[in-house]
Amino acid sequence: MSMSVEDKLFLNRYQVHEEPHIRILDQETCMNDCREQACLFICPARVYQLEEDRISVHYEGCLECGTCRIGCPHLNIEWEFPKGGYGGRHKFG
Amino acid sequence: MSEQFEVAIVGAGPAGISAACVLADHGVETIVLERGEFPGAKNISGGVLYGSDLARILPDFEDRKPPIERNIVEQRIWYLADQGGYTFSYRDGLFETDLRNNVFTVGRAKFDRWFANQAKRKGALVVSGTVVTDLLRDEQGAVRGVRTDRPEGDVEANVVLLSDGINSPLAAQTGFRPEPEPDHVALGVKEVIELPRETINERMNVPEADGVTIEVLGAATQGMNGVGALYTNRDSLSLVIGANVADFRDHKKEPYELMEDFKGHPMVSRLIEGGTPREYMAHWLAEGGYDHIPELCGDGFLIAGDSGMLFNALHREGSNMAMISGKTAAEAILEAREQGRYDANTLRAYTERLRESFIFKDLKKYRKFPGFLQKHKELFSTLPELGRHAALEMLTVDGVPKKEKQRAIWKNIKRSMTRWGLFKLIWDGWRSVK
Numbered sequence: 196m197s198m199s200v201e202d203k204l205f206l207n208r209y210q211v212h213e214e215p216h217i218r219i220l221d222q223e224t225c226m227n228d229c230r231e232q233a234c235l236f237i238c239p240a241r242v243y244q245l246e247e248d249r250i251s252v253h254y255e256g257c258l259e260c261g262t263c264r265i266g267c268p269h270l271n272i273e274w275e276f277p278k279g280g281y282g283g284r285h286k287f288g
Numbered sequence: 289m290s291e292q293f294e295v296a297i298v299g300a301g302p303a304g305i306s307a308a309c310v311l312a313d314h315g316v317e318t319i320v321l322e323r324g325e326f327p328g329a330k331n332i333s334g335g336v337l338y339g340s341d342l343a344r345i346l347p348d349f350e351d352r353k354p355p356i357e358r359n360i361v362e363q364r365i366w367y368l369a370d371q372g373g374y375t376f377s378y379r380d381g382l383f384e385t386d387l388r389n390n391v392f393t394v395g396r397a398k399f400d401r402w403f404a405n406q407a408k409r410k411g412a413l414v415v416s417g418t419v420v421t422d423l424l425r426d427e428q429g430a431v432r433g434v435r436t437d438r439p440e441g442d443v444e445a446n447v448v449l450l451s452d453g454i455n456s457p458l459a460a461q462t463g464f465r466p467e468p469e470p471d472h473v474a475l476g477v478k479e480v481i482e483l484p485r486e487t488i489n490e491r492m493n494v495p496e497a498d499g500v501t502i503e504v505l506g507a508a509t510q511g512m513n514g515v516g517a518l519y520t521n522r523d524s525l526s527l528v529i530g531a532n533v534a535d536f537r538d539h540k541k542e543p544y545e546l547m548e549d550f551k552g553h554p555m556v557s558r559l560i561e562g563g564t565p566r567e568y569m570a571h572w573l574a575e576g577g578y579d580h581i582p583e584l585c586g587d588g589f590l591i592a593g594d595s596g597m598l599f600n601a602l603h604r605e606g607s608n609m610a611m612i613s614g615k616t617a618a619e620a621i622l623e624a625r626e627q628g629r630y631d632a633n634t635l636r637a638y639t640e641r642l643r644e645s646f647i648f649k650d651l652k653k654y655r656k657f658p659g660f661l662q663k664h665k666e667l668f669s670t671l672p673e674l675g676r677h678a679a680l681e682m683l684t685v686d687g688v689p690k691k692e693k694q695r696a697i698w699k700n701i702k703r704s705m706t707r708w709g710l711f712k713l714i715w716d717g718w719r720s721v722k
Contacts, residue, residue, distance in 0.1 A: 197552075198548060207568060210325065236541070237542075241542075258568075258570035259570075261572060262533055266536070275421075278437055279437050280325045280416070285332060287480045288395045
């Protein structure tokens with residue numbers, strides 16, 4: 196039986212900070228100029244999801260790999276580490 | 289108000305902690321800043337480590353109760369096609385006795401926490417839950433400390449060791465090294481799958497404390513330049529699969545789907561059957577090789593480990609290069625300390641030493657290897673399928689003479705690849721590793 200990415204993220208421990216550590220700089224670029232919208236499929240945590248008029252950022256499940264930051268064809272993602280002590284916390288690593 | 293130390297280290301991974309151990313041994317006032325809740329909380333690797341490199345930092349590591357998962361006695365390589373695959377492996381009794389802990393598996397959350405504790409015992413200060421957000425510089429531009437996300441969190445230091453890992457927003461922001469291009473890093477995802485210890489022993493044909501590593505090449509990455517792996521831990525298996533970020537983008541393949549497909553391969557599914565997934569993680573691996581190692585020192589700073597792109601993809605050596613580069617950086621800092629100067633020229637002794645070590649020598653030997661894989665995508669698509677066809681022809685007993693089967697194999701190869709293409713593949717492959 197295949198496991199969804201949501202099931203996978205559910206295995207992990209997170210300490211979520213109320214302030215997002217990821218921000219799309221300009222939604223217009225995503226919706227009008229970006230043909231690939233690579234963030235929708237390269238992110239291993241499916242943080243980015245396509246809504247009617249924008250791309251939403253579900254930073255809570257972020258695995259902190261950085262792929263979206265360099266993989267966005269327009270470098271349109273501002274990405275910082277979560278605040279100290281926040282974000283994912285590995286059990287095994 | 290700010291704190292003052294001789295050395296500030298960014299990141300409590302194997303590079304930073306190794307440096308801290310060496311510096312603390314020499315009584316240098318050292319602070320290690322770690323963004324995770326504890327050292328190891330953010331850290332991940334496939335899970336393989338090497339005893340001889342660890343012993344160069346901690347000669348008595350085996351007496352310090354390191355959280356080793358399993359001592360590796362057998363190493364396998366799989367070359368997978370869609371439904372089948374070739375296996376090649378080596379096992380030796382020596383790995384159970386004299387060469388024990390030559391290679392072993394770890395869970396980095398536990399291991400790095402233990403490792404950081406050894407540095408603390410030696411006198412280094414390790415501060416967790418603290419993100420370094422900027423570098424402090426003097427009027428000449430030399431690095432003189434770090435800014436953290438704590439209130440009044442500036443830390444002044446004579447020299448800063450940047451061992452903050454391959455994904456470094458700090459590098460992106462301050463430019464101490466260039467941000468990687470998508471084709472210079474691979475994205476790996478990992479799942480830890482729990483199984484009863486006895487089940488692992490039986491399935492892998494190993495005694496209680498020993499284990500097996502399996503490196504997986506071929507069609508498992510579905511035409512993308514990448515690798516998979518399956519490693520044995522005490523009570524779990526680590527399953528890893530990854531590919532070049534540019535390839536993920538071009539192929540529009542979701543990493544978690546790639547993992548699910550990998551888990552469904554008949555050679556993998558039998559091994560993980562009945563297991564319970566416990567954790568899912570992701571991380572980059574440096575793919576650029578020797579030609580994409582950045583300048584590893586400047587005025588008031590050095591770079592070690594993953595942050596310096598020190599990774600040997602062919603031999604899956606990364607954590608050990610981190611340890612040895614961290615140690616080497618610390619030794620260069622000790623020399624600079626004697627001279628009382630931390631400018632780029634003085635610190636360049638670090639790069640010189642690395643050049644003489646196995647790190648630069650190995651990476652130089654394989655400098656063409658990343659390009660070889662990126663160029664010859666047939667290694668991940670056409671070739672494994674040809675291999676599968678050949679094996680099925682020869683192993684299916686159906687009354688057809690072997691000569692005819694050989695002809696069918698050659699015909700199939702010639703249909704998919706030119707002689708020249710095959711020659712180029714072998715030639716380029718040989719040249720990339722010789």
